[in-house]
Amino acid sequence: MDNRLGDMQIFLAVAQSGSFAGAARALRLTPSAVSRAISRLELRLGVQMVSRTTRALSLTAEGEVYRERVSGLIAEVDEVERGFMANEEAPRGPLRVNASVPFGTQCLLPILPRFLARYPAVRVELALADELVDLVEARADIAIRIGPLRDTGLKAKKLARSAMALVASPAYLEARGMPGHPRDLARHACLQFSFRRSLDSWPFRIDGALVQRSVEAAFLGNSGEVVRLMAVAGGGIARLGQFHVAADLAAGRLVEVLGAFNPGDHEEIHALYVGHRRMASRIRAFLDFLDAELRFI
Numbered sequence: 001m002d003n004r005l006g007d008m009q010i011f012l013a014v015a016q017s018g019s020f021a022g023a024a025r026a027l028r029l030t031p032s033a034v035s036r037a038i039s040r041l042e043l044r045l046g047v048q049m050v051s052r053t054t055r056a057l058s059l060t061a062e063g064e065v066y067r068e069r070v071s072g073l074i075a076e077v078d079e080v081e082r083g084f085m086a087n088e089e090a091p092r093g094p095l096r097v098n099a100s101v102p103f104g105t106q107c108l109l110p111i112l113p114r115f116l117a118r119y120p121a122v123r124v125e126l127a128l129a130d131e132l133v134d135l136v137e138a139r140a141d142i143a144i145r146i147g148p149l150r151d152t153g154l155k156a157k158k159l160a161r162s163a164m165a166l167v168a169s170p171a172y173l174e175a176r177g178m179p180g181h182p183r184d185l186a187r188h189a190c191l192q193f194s195f196r197r198s199l200d201s202w203p204f205r206i207d208g209a210l211v212q213r214s215v216e217a218a219f220l221g222n223s224g225e226v227v228r229l230m231a232v233a234g235g236g237i238a239r240l241g242q243f244h245v246a247a248d249l250a251a252g253r254l255v256e257v258l259g260a261f262n263p264g265d266h267e268e269i270h271a272l273y274v275g276h277r278r279m280a281s282r283i284r285a286f287l288d289f290l291d292a293e294l295r296f297i
Contacts, residue, residue, distance in 0.1 A: 092121035189236030
């Protein structure tokens with residue numbers, strides 16, 4: 001290990017205090033450790049830096065020149081470290097975020113302008129995709145995941161949870177009728193996902209019991225946004241997160257179906273990130289921002 005910087009700092013402490021004992025007290029070292037550092041420095045440079053007598057300690061001419069030059073170097077090192085500590089206090093730099101298309105369009109994009117206004121030195125790079133991406137491979141700082149988490153070894157921060165609901169457009173229901181019971185879904189067009197992790201059944205609360213009903217898909221979409229748009233277009237009944245369809249429900253583009261049989265289940269929303277002992281301030285600031293902004297129940 002290269003001890004040159006440490007030896008320089010010890011030398012400057014000796015020069016300032018005028019003794020090995022004084023430097024040792026200032027640096028919380030033993031006098032022998034200070035003495036060894038000075039001897040190591042003199043051996044490496046090939047010149048005597050400190051003149052030692054039984055009564056006093058003084059710098060040689062070479063030591064005086066060395067002190068003057070090293071003082072400026074240590075000051076530059078301190079300035080570099082202060083710059084990084086300032087960065088920790090004021091978040092800055094690129095922040096790469098990965099999220100699903102529904103979450104990105106419905107939840108992130110509406111609030112990102114507030115984050116950027118609060119932290120103008122941060123540059124957000126947002127990538128939306130419904131496929132699960134590898135955080136390291138995609139060079140992402142944060143990935144938003146909805147639903148069960150895999151054991152990835154990544155750190156996870158729970159942000160919120162979103163209730164699930166069956167929804168359909170008024171036009172579809174006018175044409176096909178409102179189902180009164182989950183068994184009526186057999187006569188309806190149901191919209192499903194083509195994900196490998198997607199289930200071919202929907203849960204319902206029937207007579208107080210949780211029941212899984214098989215669903216015959218009339219349409220398969222490869223993303224939540226595709227399924228939502230198909231539902232809005234009148235293509236059938238879909239089961240989606242409330243966060244995803246809240247605006248459609250409020251605007252009347254979609255209405256809830258079979259709400260009396262809703263089992264009350266939720267999807268948990270997490271932010272995944274690579275865990276480090278010291279997290280970059282831009283990542284910490286974004287996690288705290290999401291924690292404060294996202295409130296789905």
